[in-house]
Amino acid sequence: MPSGMSRSFVDIAQAILAQPTAPFHEGAVRREILRLLESCPHVTVQTDAFGNLIALYQRGGVTPKLAFAAHMDHPGYVGDRFLGGVPEVYRAANPATRNFGAFAMWDLPAFELREGRIFSRACDDLIGCAAVVSMFHELERVEATAAVYGLFTRAEEVGFVGAIALAKARVLPESVVIVSLETSSERGGACRMGDGVIVRVGDRTSIFDSAATSWLSHWAREGQIPFQRCLMSGGTCEATAYQLYGYRTAALCVALGNYHNCGPEEKIDSEFVALADAEAMARLCTVAASAGELPDPAEALRNRLEHESEQYRAYF
Numbered sequence: 001m002p003s004g005m006s007r008s009f010v011d012i013a014q015a016i017l018a019q020p021t022a023p024f025h026e027g028a029v030r031r032e033i034l035r036l037l038e039s040c041p042h043v044t045v046q047t048d049a050f051g052n053l054i055a056l057y058q059r060g061g062v063t064p065k066l067a068f069a070a071h072m073d074h075p076g077y078v079g080d081r082f083l084g085g086v087p088e089v090y091r092a093a094n095p096a097t098r099n100f101g102a103f104a105m106w107d108l109p110a111f112e113l114r115e116g117r118i119f120s121r122a123c124d125d126l127i128g129c130a131a132v133v134s135m136f137h138e139l140e141r142v143e144a145t146a147a148v149y150g151l152f153t154r155a156e157e158v159g160f161v162g163a164i165a166l167a168k169a170r171v172l173p174e175s176v177v178i179v180s181l182e183t184s185s186e187r188g189g190a191c192r193m194g195d196g197v198i199v200r201v202g203d204r205t206s207i208f209d210s211a212a213t214s215w216l217s218h219w220a221r222e223g224q225i226p227f228q229r230c231l232m233s234g235g236t237c238e239a240t241a242y243q244l245y246g247y248r249t250a251a252l253c254v255a256l257g258n259y260h261n262c263g264p265e266e267k268i269d270s271e272f273v274a275l276a277d278a279e280a281m282a283r284l285c286t287v288a289a290s291a292g293e294l295p296d297p298a299e300a301l302r303n304r305l306e307h308e309s310e311q312y313r314a315y316f
């Protein structure tokens with residue numbers, strides 16, 4: 001993060017990752033996000049009927065064009081059922097769990113920063129939530145004239161339950177492009193942890209809006225933010241869900257190790273991400289949110305190709 005930032009990405013990530021969570025039991029994460037957003041005077045937050053948070057930074061008479069979305073849950077035990085995608089072979093050994101009343105998580109550290117990596121029981125997707133909160137803090141710090149949504153959803157791990165409720169309720173104008181923020185298994189793409197935020201062109205199920213995807217790459221280059229452009233097919237993200245309900249979508253993610261706590265030798269372990277990648281994701285959100293009119297990448301590319309083809313006119 002640039003120096004002088006009011007609250008560092010690490011502080012925000014640590015505060016959010018400290019909260020326990022499971023599908024349908026995101027209350028502690030939600031409260032922490034609300035607390036962190038209290039110091040953002042230009043952010044208003046609405047809670048929808050399902051308990052998703054819809055936050056809006058609005059400064060100046062700008063119309064919001066983008067929404068950055070992350071989910072607040074993580075696979076875990078709810079009662080005696082395991083909710084979320086963790087293969088039976090990992091659960092069969094009955095790894096130690098920590099009880100939080102209505103739900104339990106694996107008994108792993110909430111937050112550890114070692115050798116440039118964040119290790120946690122739930123990087124997925126609390127790192128995404130931290131990136132959105134960090135974007136809001138940075139927009140406040142630089143007093144950006146901008147308008148941008150941040151969405152924090154529930155119960156993604158069991159099939160996008162929160163995102164579907166949000167999409168169906170049509171809370172967001174249909175002109176808003178929804179950008180899903182995730183941690184995604186490093187094995188799902190030709191990416192490398194530590195090489196920058198990933199402009200995720202698609203997931204296991206869908207590909208996303210081509211123009212919106214190229215805006216993200218454009219803004220990363222403009223902001224000199226290290227990025228990679230990959231299809232991450234290790235899982236399906238919320239962009240697929242929003243797209244099914246008619247929204248234009250794009251996605252960013254960071255490479256995730258030990259996806260869903262599945263470590264080597266079928267042992268449950270902490271998930272991990274590179275801190276620099278997560279910071280790059282937060283910065284790219286901030287640059288995108290502060291950008292003016294969205295460029296038409298098709299027009300720019302068309303002009304360039306037509307211009308280049310002119311030099312071969314003699315051969316036509």
Ligand SMILES: [Zn+2]
Pocket residue numbers: 075124157260
């Ligand atoms: Zn997940």
